[in-house]
Amino acid sequence: MSEIIAGNLLSPVVLFFVLGIFAALIKSDLKFPAALSDSLSIYLLIAIGIKGGIELSHYSIQSVMGPIMGALFLGAVIPFITLVWMRVMKMDLHNSIGLAATYGSISIVTYGAAISFLEKSGTSYEGFMNALVVLMESPAILISLFLLKILEKNNHSPAVSSHSMGLVPASLKLVDKEVIRESLFGKSILLLVGSLFIGLMLGDEAVPMVKPLFFDLYNSVLILFLLNMGLIAGARLPEVRKHGIKLLLFGIVSPIIFGSLGVITGSMVGLSLGGTMLMGVLAGSASYIAAPAALKTSVPEANPSIYLGLSLGVTFPFNLIIGIPLYYELAKWIQ
DSSP states (O other): OHHHHHHHHTSHHHHHHHHHHHHHHTTOOOOOOHHHHHHHHHHHHHHHHHHHHHHHTTSOHHHHHHHHHHHHHHHHHHHHHHHHHHHHTTOOHHHHHHHHHHHHSOOHHHHHHHHHHHHHHTOOOOTTHHHHHHHTTHHHHHHHHHHHHHHHHHHTOTTOOTTSTTSSOSOGGGSOHHHHHHHHHSHHHHHHHHHHHHHHHHGGGGHHHHIIIIITTHHHHHHHHHHHHHHHHHHTGGGGGGTHHHHHHHHHHHHHHHHHHHHHHHHHTTOOHHHHHHHHHHHHOOOSSHHHHHHHHHOTTSOHHHHHHHIIIIIHHHIIIIIHHHHHHHHHHHO
């Protein structure tokens, strides 16, 4: 277990993120051109989507329908719970949405550490869990952006009650065609979900063409992306102090709650011990790749130092040290 923890904490993607924060704190002149920053986000969204679609094409829809429904359920309910949680803590709307998308989505690196944990313990798991990794990324982002559009209209509507705290729309008319269009067809969701369907339709036939760019170079491009996100987060890091211990506790308590919900869901949809534990890991983790890539373009008002600082600086190491074995023991108890 110590090797898993050390291997992930000392991985290049994490270290380059830390380098970006350090560069920002010492006020280095290191900067990414805006066009390059947008290009890296587009690349990651396409790569994550198409790889998941290709993996999903290996299975019949009947064999994965139950787990898919479980994954979609978690991807929908976790961002809503997070949003309510943040609004009760009096956090502003855009940063609440940022955390809702980040904690509703998943961490691929945490998932990889969980796979290593299962392999070392000799516990088997369903192969299609790799596809659920992608399926649990896009619903949370979609739901979060949808809620943002509704609540932005809600905040500007004269019909809103002063007691609503911006949590519930005053009228179903707020859910109009424009809200749905912007939520479903914003470029982040369009690229992520569209790429997944392309990979699903083409299957292994797409591998020879997409492998050199979207498979082989993925980790290298990810390093550049997290270096840039480190620069952005480091520049705005002092803003996190305004929220203090409340956010720190959220970063520790929320993976326990969401991970437990994931384990219960995995057991209910009939997954094995290993699959149930992985569902808990996915639910309890927080994204620092897909969600930040989407938020950077769709919700630029959200502070990266909050959603990235919590997901990568608090929840990520917590899951590696405590969360993964905790979800495994919980899965054993439920099974």
